[in-house]
Amino acid sequence: MRYLSNTKTDSQDQYTYHIADSEYLSDQRIDALSSFRKINSCSVIHTSTVTPNYSVFSNLFNDCAHIGENAYYLCVDSAMPTGYLLKTKNQSYQLNRKTIQCNSRCADDTLLLGPVLILNLAMNKVFCLHASAFFLNDKVFILTGNSGTGKSTIAKFMDKQPKVRRLADDILPLKIVDGNLTVLPNFPQLKLVANEQYKEDAIVSETIFLFAQKSKDETGLAFMDTFDAIKSLVKHSVATKLFAKNELQNHLSFCHQASSKVKSYRLNYQHSKKSLDRLYNLLNEIN
Numbered sequence: 001m002r003y004l005s006n007t008k009t010d011s012q013d014q015y016t017y018h019i020a021d022s023e024y025l026s027d028q029r030i031d032a033l034s035s036f037r038k039i040n041s042c043s044v045i046h047t048s049t050v051t052p053n054y055s056v057f058s059n060l061f062n063d064c065a066h067i068g069e070n071a072y073y074l075c076v077d078s079a080m081p082t083g084y085l086l087k088t089k090n091q092s093y094q095l096n097r098k099t100i101q102c103n104s105r106c107a108d109d110t111l112l113l114g115p116v117l118i119l120n121l122a123m124n125k126v127f128c129l130h131a132s133a134f135f136l137n138d139k140v141f142i143l144t145g146n147s148g149t150g151k152s153t154i155a156k157f158m159d160k161q162p163k164v165r166r167l168a169d170d171i172l173p174l175k176i177v178d179g180n181l182t183v184l185p186n187f188p189q190l191k192l193v194a195n196e197q198y199k200e201d202a203i204v205s206e207t208i209f210l211f212a213q214k215s216k217d218e219t220g221l222a223f224m225d226t227f228d229a230i231k232s233l234v235k236h237s238v239a240t241k242l243f244a245k246n247e248l249q250n251h252l253s254f255c256h257q258a259s260s261k262v263k264s265y266r267l268n269y270q271h272s273k274k275s276l277d278r279l280y281n282l283l284n285e286i287n
Contacts, residue, residue, distance in 0.1 A: 002120070003099045004030070004107075019117065020126055020173040020184040021202060024100075032109040035194040036186065074115070078244035084119055086111070086242075097123045113188050118171065118239045122247045126175045126184060127254050128238040133167040133185060134158045136283055140183050140205050142172060143267070144236040145212030150269050152191060154212075157276045167198050171238060176257050180204050207262045208286065209233070215268035219275040221282055222266040229264035230255045 004017070004026035017024045017033045077085040083096030091108055093116050094101045100120055102112075118128045131144035132155035141158075143151050152169050159166035167185035169192055175182050183203040189196075211224065211232045224232070233255040234240070240251060263286075269275060 002097075002124075004028070004112075005099065005101050018186060018199075020121055020187050021175060021182075022121075022124070028105070028107070030107065030109070030112065032113055032188060035197050036188060036199065076115075076242050078242070083123065084242070084244070086116060086119070095120050095123065113190065115239050115242060117187075119242055119247075121173055122239070122243060122251065125250050125254065126173045127251055128187075129172045129174065129233070130170070130236055130238050131172045132169045133172050133183065135165040135167060135203070135205075136161075136163070137286075138205060139286070140167065140203055140207045141210055141283060142174075142183070142207060143210045143212055144232070145267075149212040149214055150271055151212065153271075154269070154276065154279065158280065161280060165198075166196070167203070174254075174258065176254060177204070179261075181207050181258050181261050183207060209259075209262055209264040210267045211236075211264065212267040212269050215270050217268065217270065219270045219278050219282075220268050222268070224264040224266050226259045226264075228266075229259035232264070233259060 002022050002024050004024050005028075013027065013029070015026045015029050016038045017026065017030065017036045018038045019033070019036060023038065073089060075087045077087075080094070083094065086093045086095070088108070088111065090104070091111070092103045093107075093111070095116065097120075100112075100116060107116075121128060129142065129144050131142050132151040133140060133142045134155055135141075136158065143154055145151060155166050155169045158164045167183065168187070168189055170189045171187055173184040173187050175184060181204075183205070185198040185203065186200070189198075209224075209229060209232075210221075211229075234252070237251060237255070240248070243251060267279070269279070
């Protein structure tokens with residue numbers, strides 16, 4: 001159980017949200033997480049609140065960050081004694097492994113569902129890919145690549161095919177558990193409406209990485225070796241520029257373990273309806 005809290009509240013209400021591999025207890029209702037709320041009784045827990053000391057703010061990351069359709073001037077201090085401090089013009093978030101504290105009565109949904117939650121997960125060795133994913137033939141296919149390569153189009157098409165289930169279409173958390181790559185698709189997908197969100201348990205199954213790139217030629221798959229897969233995983237992980245030394249080391253270890261345990265393919269994708277049908281047939285042929 002981890003906690004989302006703010007430093008200005010008169011309410012004693014508690015809300016429980018199931019995100020990735022954890023439950024988050026919050027003293028504020030977060031509408032963007034409403035479909036991830038677990039309706040059950042739990043004891044009221046008061047988290048301590050700490051006012052950040054900005055005089056020691058080191059600005060290890062200080063940049064204009066484009067998150068979704070919005071731009072934020074985001075400062076991140078990863079030299080905090082127990083975690084991170086993220087600060088924008090109007091809000092700040094203090095993170096450690098077990099808590100997220102916001103200095104505002106209302107958290108910014110885009111920040112909370114982006115760098116704040118993703119960085120908090122990374123502190124607990126859960127790493128997020130910018131990816132789509134779907135379940136086909138008892139296999140999880142994780143599709144990642146640069147923006148515009150067709151990830152959302154492919155995931156939407158696959159979701160309409162027999163015995164296929166779309167798992168994610170933006171952010172996909174992953175973790176190594178007992179030596180196995182575990183897919184944690186229970187994470188709010190900003191591109192999907194509430195009834196399209198995956199809200200079931202984590203998945204431990206045969207997993208295949210598909211690293212997509214645009215192609216003018218016919219759609220096809222090419223097997224990738226472990227080293228190339230590691231480089232691609234590092235490239236398409238989310239928020240790594242925010243990571244301090246510990247998270248960077250854990251992330252590199254995760255990429256090595258994940259790439260060593262699963263098959264990886266380069267997907268050369270030609271944008272067309274015919275290509276979608278061909279890709280579906282190719283994936284069905286993978287043993």
